[in-house]
Amino acid sequence: MFFHIVLERNMQLHPRYFGRNLRDNLVSKLMKDVEGTCSGRHGFVVAVTGIENIGKGLIRDGTGFVTFPVKYQCVVFRPFKGEILEAVVTMVNKMGFFAEAGPVQIFVSNHLIPDDMEFQSGDIPNYTTSDGSVKIQKDSEVRLKIIGTRVDATEIFCIGTIKDDFLGVINDPTTV
Amino acid sequence: MSVVTDSPVHSSSSDDFAAYINAALDASSPEALSDKDVENQDEFESVSRIKRRKFESIKETEGSTLEGTVKDNLAVAETSVEVDACTHPGSFGNMCIRCGQKLDGESGVTFGYIHKGLRLHDAEISRLRNTDIKNLLHHKKLYLILDLDHTLLNSTHLGHLSSEELHLLNQTDSLEDVSKGSIFKLEFMHMMTKLRPFVRTFLKEASEMFEMYIYTMGDRPYALEMAKLLDPQGEYFNAKIISRDDGTQKHQKGLDVVLGQESAVLILDDTEHAWMKHKDNLIVMERYHFFASSCRQFGFNCKSLAELKNDENENEGALTKILEVLKQVHSTFFDGLQEDLVGRDVRQVLKSVRKDVLSGCVIVFSRIIHSALPTLQKMARQMGATCLAELDPSVTHVVGTDAGTEKSRWAVKENKFLVHPRWIEAANYFWQKQPEENFALKKKHY
Structure with missing residues (x-):
């Protein structure tokens, strides 16, 4: 799920950036620092959308660096247990398949793939129903349900299932 | 209530009861509680205490043998057991791959070469092997494990090139289209790699008979880079590249990280002692020494193929010969279709071909x-x-x-x-x- 929230961060700025562009430098450094990172509490920071306020800088003794407390608005993405997500399949093998929803890695084991879908090895490994009407392979888009999440300092792992109503392939790369 | 009339009922219900207790103890969630006990629940906080209480309450009613109630309890317990009794066949990022529950501790075999954070337990591995082997035999294929260095190619550090080999630096093939070249300079790894003659044809033909893995004692980045040279389209070794970082034992290669039944695996390697436990699956390759540094490493003082500006013959090299052997083993294995293929053992076939x-x-x-x-x-x-x-x-x-x-x-x-x-x-x-x-x-x- 996406959230638009306000976060705070103490930014250290090198004295060479002090000048009339100080604010711009601070903002671009903030974007470089936080976008794409992940925190256990909030999930992935997708984009910084605005600055709420920049507090008074504090000069560090000895180094000359200045610390600014910055409050900023950003879009974060955090998967939840029970959430329905759409994801792109990145790898298919006999254990199941791996999919990505943005930065989130999701594994759907073959226990959680409907029983009528069977693994087919070959050049393009895939899971196919016996009548061949539905096929999951690399680059397929699937709708899945998250049944477990674990958020690390730098990445988020999820376990997903497609063994439920209205879950499964939503877009097949071969038919496009 | 006479003892005589009571005893048969009693014994049967106590059997049920024992089963029920077991089931209830397996189920760790409070849903396992039956309707009948709901009234007692509030006073007890911990699940275990509730269970003990339940035990007692049933004991009390046992005398009057409300078999129906016990059966009801059983049914309730069983359904909740079904939900909870996940065997946790493996984990991904420390979560069970089946129920999503967080698991502590690191158990099972790591399959880092397939995906970071993936682990599987023995039972699941053997289940996967069993389903996979049927599928594979149906497609008339076996498993083939390939070593990289000295088997499919020869690499050397750029700094180890001898003076007579320096001419090679001007002869390297472009990395743009690796499918045609055979000698590459990988600047960023400071490596020069020469593919063994015939290797492309070998892989192409072998891929029709085998599901192929790479298993090398090199590290992971090296293995991936070599796989890119050998298989630029990614059609042979898709997520089946095992490096020394993925093995379970130091200085040994093992089939425990390979999701293939041992009775259907052939191994191609130049180093016999790396496969202590699987010598019967092994076809020992003649080493391919193209570079002088590789010759020296194995104590040969002769000129390297590169120094002599020579190479193995396409049509008579080791890979050509071994491909013949592989074809022979494959056709012997699948000879006489109808019979029970699952019971066959490629190791026996290999032995008989060798004989x-x-x-x-x-x-x-x-x-x-x-x-x-x-x-x-x-x-x-x-x-x-x-x-x-x-x-x-x-x-x-x-x-x-x-x-x-x-x-x-x-x-x-x-x-x-x-x-x-x-x-x-x-x-x-x-x-x-x-x-x-x-x-x-x-x-x-x-």
């Missing part, structure tokens, strides 16, 4: 260094030859290093083959009896 190589040969060894003799004898026997200790009219070959010994002279006199031990080693590498003339021992002229 044909020198079948009919009767060998006597003459003046071989003691330490080398057992290996040679074993090799010869594996290839179906008979080894004798003493001369005998049935002997066909005398193997020795000196033409002057009594046995050697006997061989010359009786018009038997007198060959160097290399004749056996060559047959072992090429899986074919080699022409004796090429290995004949000449009498030294004093």
Whole structure:
């Protein structure tokens, strides 16, 4: 799920950036620092959308660096247990398949793939129903349900299932 | 209530009861509680205490034997057990791959080469192997594990190129389209890699008979880079590249991280002792030394192929020969379709194919260094030859290093083959009896 929230961060700025562009430098450094990172509490920071306020800088003794407390608005993405997500399949093998929803890695084991879908090895490994009407392979888009999440300092792992109503392939790369 | 009338009912219900208790104890969630106990629940906070209470409450009613109630309880317990009794077949990022529950501790075998954070338990591995083997045999395929260095290619550090090899730096093929080249300079890894002649045809043809893995003692980035050279389209080794970082034992390669049944795996490697536990699956390759540094590493002081501006012959190199062997093993394995394929063992097939190589040969060894003799004898026997200790009219070959010994002279006199031990080693590498003339021992002229 996406959230638009306000976060705070103490930014250290090198004295060479002090000048009339100080604010711009601070903002671009903030974007470089936080976008794409992940925190256990909030999930992935997708984009910084605005600055709420920049507090008074504090000069560090000895180094000359200045610390600014910055409050900023950003879009974060955090998967939840029970959430329905759409994801792109990145790898298919006999254990199941791996999919990505943005930065989130999701594994759907073959226990959680409907029983009528069977693994087919070959050049393009895939899971196919016996009548061949539905096929999951690399680059397929699937709708899945998250049944477990674990958020690390730098990445988020999820376990997903497609063994439920209205879950499964939503877009097949071969038919496009 | 008389004891006599009561006892049969009692015993049957206590059987049910024991089962129920077991089931209830397995189920860790409070949903396992039956309706009947709901009234007692509030006073007890911990699940275990609730269970004990339940135990008691049932005991109380036991005398009157409300079998129906017990059965109801059982049914409730069973359904909740079904939900909870996940065996946790494996984990991904420390979560069970089946129920999503967080698992502590790191158990099971890591399959980092497939995806970071993936682990599987033995039971799941064998389940996957079992389903996979049926699928694979249905497609008439087996597993083939390939080693990289000295088997499919030869790499050297750029700094280790000898002065006579420096001309190669100008001959490297472009990395844009690797599918046509055979010698590459990987600047960022400071490596120069030469693919073994015939390797592309080999992989193409082998991929029709085998599901192929790469298993190398190199590290992971190196393995991936080499796979890119060998398989630029990613059609052969999709997520089946195992490096030393993925193995479970140091300095050993093992099939435990391979999701294939051992009875259907063939291994191609130049280093026999890396596969201590799986010698029966192994086809030992003749080492490919293209670069001088690689020759030196194995203690050869001759000129390298690169220095001689030479290379293995496309049509007679080791890979060509081994492909023939693989084809033979494959066709023998799948010979006679209808029979139970799952019960077959490729190791037996390999053994029997090997037995044909020198079948009919009767060998006597003459003046071989003691330490080398057992290996040679074993090799010869594996290839179906008979080894004798003493001369005998049935002997066909005398193997020795000196033409002057009594046995050697006997061989010359009786018009038997007198060959160097290399004749056996060559047959072992090429899986074919080699022409004796090429290995004949000449009498030294004093």
